Amino acid sequence: MSDDFELDTDDLERRMDGALASLRQEFASLRTGRASASIVEPIMVDAYGSLTPVNQVGTINVPEPRMVTINVWDKALVGKVEKAIRESGLGINPQTNGTIIMLPIPELNEERRRELTKVAAQYAEHARVAIRNVRRDGMDKLKKAQGVSEDDQKFWHDEIQELTDKHIALVDKALEGKQAEIMQV
Template identity: 45%
Template sequence: MQSVLDDGKKRMEGAIHALEKDFSKLRTGRASSSLVDNLVVEYYGTPTPLSQLASVSIPDSRTITIQPWDKGAFGDVEKAIQKSDLGLNPVNDGKIIRIAIPPLTEERRKDLVKVAKKYSEDAKVSIRNVRRDMNESLKKMEKDKDITEDEMHGGQDNVQKLTDDFVKKCDELFTAKEKEILEI
């Protein structure tokens, strides 16, 4: 029974980790290297992650700088940024690529909060699916006479507590992200 709980907890932690990763991609008013982490550049005909072509730094809260290691990659990196759905305009001075992060409009902030809410709901659905799987495993164990009915009910109570904790954590992460997005 403990292995079912441990496995379920690991899977729920995975849902939280995925939520945090999704949240890091959401653009707030601040510059963050996570905005360009997932960028793939067509480099000599091969899709290559930006992190393998250049160093990314954040000199201030409104600027991202990208320093490609190969001078021939400047144009490719610039094109990849323009084609991405980030809505950012790179400025290439031949030595470094600068991306100025414009302040968010009120409407864009509200849209980002909706996207964050969707990510949060998706994580909660994942957590509830794990709960369902765990409860089915406990019922099967009881049916196979591996555990008693009382142990099964106790296990289901533990599963529900675990689920409630992780759903609460999703809500806390969403509230923090919402505050960060709406902050001017």
């Protein structure tokens, strides 16, 4: 190999790992029928004259697999929190018991499960595109390098392709696992 050219494969791998980490984060936000505190976190409540995240007006708990509870700290805000949940588009009907709002998470129907698997596939495709963009960047650096022999170019080309194939396979495996989790009844 040439002494004057060394491609930073660690940087390429770190960037591809970042695409995988982002994918896992997106997968975590998909509702699979199990209760999670993260499904109510984006909800904003009109509290004290300004929009406030629901987790700043009460404690969010998941006491059982299909139930999220919000223990509202200020009794005057219970109605506003309940209204914000109804208007959030989650499709969950809150039930109030004093300052505790219970959110029973309904079973996902077959149609909704199929929609979620398509969303998961879109997330995976975005991750694949990000990985391929990192690959393209590495290939561009290789092409622009001065004085690299054909043998060295072939070696680095194969290294970049191997990294790409490995990460694409990890994306496919993560997608397969998430789709199985979504379709599980």
